[in-house]
Amino acid sequence: MKNQRSGVAAALSAALMSLVTANLAQAVEDPPPMSVRATGLKVATIPVEGMVCLSCAASIKKAVRKVDGVTDAEIDFVHRSLRVTYASGKVFLLGRVSTAIVGLGYKPGTPVLEP
Incomplete structure (x- = not known):
């Protein structure tokens, strides 16, 4: 033994x-990786209601990545939220991201901007 x-x-x-x-x-x-601040990018987290499966998450991520000005989109499935990295000069971008989410049948919450 x-x-x-x-x-x-x-x-x-x-x-x-x-x-x-x-x-x-x-x-x-x-x-x-370079920090977001060093690259001049901004980050926002958007809660997403109605996202109940991985297929839902993949659809949202794919649609948001197509929005002009979005450099990255990551889903936090546990917290049911979307983390969007985007160019700092894109003023109306978060509205377009929300529109893309609504277009898929989900309800976006209020974006929380990271410092």
Whole structure:
């Protein structure tokens, strides 16, 4: 029984080391992303009512990414919200994003701008 435990411990230790090594190698290869502030982009989080499945989330994300001025859109399915990154000079963009969401049959809430 003791030999089995030491074999399991050795296997777990080797697996952990390979994960750490792989993560360190990736960190060296991938440069850190630029901050939103450094790029002149803005971020807003918009609650979305009616989003009940992953298909709903994918439809919203796809439609919002097509809005002119949106540089990224990510869904937070747990909080039922959409995080939109957009060009700072786009004054009416959040209205167009809300219109795109409504056009799919969902109800957008009030956008919360990140500092």
